Amino acid sequence: MAEKEGILVIAELSPAGAPDTVALELLGLGARLAASSGKQLQAAAVGGDTASAAATLIASGAAAVFTVEGSAYAAYDPDLHVTALEKVAEEAGPSAVLIANTTVGQDLGPRLAFALKAGLTTDAVSLEMKGGALASTKPICGGNAMAVFVSKGKPALATVRPGAGDAAEPDASRTGETVKVDVEAPSPRLSFGDKVLEEGEDVRLEEARVIVSGGRGLGGAEGFEQLRELAHLLGGAVGASRPPVDAGWWPSTQQVGITGKIVSPEVYVAVAISGSSQHLSGISDSRVIVAINKDPEAYIFKVSDYGVVGEWQQVLPALSSRIREIVGD
Numbered sequence: 001m002a003e004k005e006g007i008l009v010i011a012e013l014s015p016a017g018a019p020d021t022v023a024l025e026l027l028g029l030g031a032r033l034a035a036s037s038g039k040q041l042q043a044a045a046v047g048g049d050t051a052s053a054a055a056t057l058i059a060s061g062a063a064a065v066f067t068v069e070g071s072a073y074a075a076y077d078p079d080l081h082v083t084a085l086e087k088v089a090e091e092a093g094p095s096a097v098l099i100a101n102t103t104v105g106q107d108l109g110p111r112l113a114f115a116l117k118a119g120l121t122t123d124a125v126s127l128e129m130k131g132g133a134l135a136s137t138k139p140i141c142g143g144n145a146m147a148v149f150v151s152k153g154k155p156a157l158a159t160v161r162p163g164a165g166d167a168a169e170p171d172a173s174r175t176g177e178t179v180k181v182d183v184e185a186p187s188p189r190l191s192f193g194d195k196v197l198e199e200g201e202d203v204r205l206e207e208a209r210v211i212v213s214g215g216r217g218l219g220g221a222e223g224f225e226q227l228r229e230l231a232h233l234l235g236g237a238v239g240a241s242r243p244p245v246d247a248g249w250w251p252s253t254q255q256v257g258i259t260g261k262i263v264s265p266e267v268y269v270a271v272a273i274s275g276s277s278q279h280l281s282g283i284s285d286s287r288v289i290v291a292i293n294k295d296p297e298a299y300i301f302k303v304s305d306y307g308v309v310g311e312w313q314q315v316l317p318a319l320s321s322r323i324r325e326i327v328g329d
């Protein structure tokens with residue numbers, strides 16, 4: 001039976017209708033909050049067909065899944081999704097609502113908060129319940145300090161960086177309730193002229209466990225081919241600082257930093273990147289930072305866990321070849 005005042009995770013679904021990796025991570029984080037506060041862990045799935053998503057969310061720990069489904073919801077539409085989730089929130093009456101800080105989540109979060117007349121903390125890297133209130137920790141001052149925001153009202157909303165939680169091992173024997181929510185979808189105010197599939201990497205930057213990024217010191221687009229090889233060996237994605245993006249060497253979707261993507265991989269390899277504050281504020285939540293730079297005074301060495309002083313043209317092939325030996329590719 002769905003309880004009021006639960007912890008509600010908004011699950012983003014893939015085009016095929018499965019919950020994204022970040023949704024399952026968020027559910028893992030929500031499970032900790034629910035356990036520490038004695039609240040129920042819930043999820044919301046809005047999509048074309050939500051049956052399999054609901055089963056996965058229950059297997060991953062949700063005690064109740066609120067679904068809104070129909071062909072109109074197959075792709076993200078701000079008006080339709082906000083209206084659907086507003087209705088879900090009305091039905092579920094959650095105390096906290098967790099949204100992934102993805103491209104969709106960054107759009108959805110503020111809209112939903114406005115619709116619910118609720119407070120929102122964006123870009124949280126960790127969450128806890130303090131005296132029944134949601135406390136969200138987030139980087140401030142370009143990533144140089146952390147601040148804790150405690151929400152007063154209910155529900156309290158937070159968008160949370162991918163990688164902040166650990167997904168639970170799915171267990172098909174877990175049971176939970178699926179609550180279908182009927183919503184009268186408003187007429188869409190937006191119509192999408194064309195949809196273009198984002199080109200490029202097999203692994204999305206926001207979800208990558210390993211990111212190899214290149215900077216201006218690569219000198220051109222060719223250098224990125226070598227980064228791609230290293231990233232491939234490590235099962236990761238290729239990012240960039242802003243200058244290579246401005247110069248057209250690498251797609252803007254792959255820019256890391258304050259005006260690009262905020263990432264939190266297990267390993268971030270910065271190649272020929274100096275370490276500006278704008279870049280660092282996008283990577284401060286990485287578990288391990290490795291820097292390769294020819295300038296021993298480069299600021300990136302001050303924030304990295306491992307550093308190699310040298311020309312990338314020499315370091316990268318040696319590194320790739322050693323990793324190839326180890327992984328046997």
Ligand SMILES: Cc1cc2nc3c(=O)[nH]c(=O)nc-3n(C[C@H](O)[C@H](O)[C@H](O)COP(=O)(O)OP(=O)(O)OC[C@H]3O[C@@H](n4cnc5c(N)ncnc54)[C@H](O)[C@@H]3O)c2cc1C
Binds near residue numbers: 217255282
């Ligand atoms: C409002 C605003 C927003 C911004 N947003 C972002 C953002 O989101 N992301 C971002 O990245 N930047 C952003 N910037 C730009 C930022 O200020 C820096 O200019 C940028 O991060 C520098 O990129 P870089 O480190 O690649 O280049 P540089 O600072 O030029 O550093 C290049 C590095 O390469 C090294 N190098 C050169 N040749 C070699 C070699 N052969 N082998 C090894 N190392 C070599 C050099 O020693 C140097 O350290 C923003 C700026 C502004 C004003």
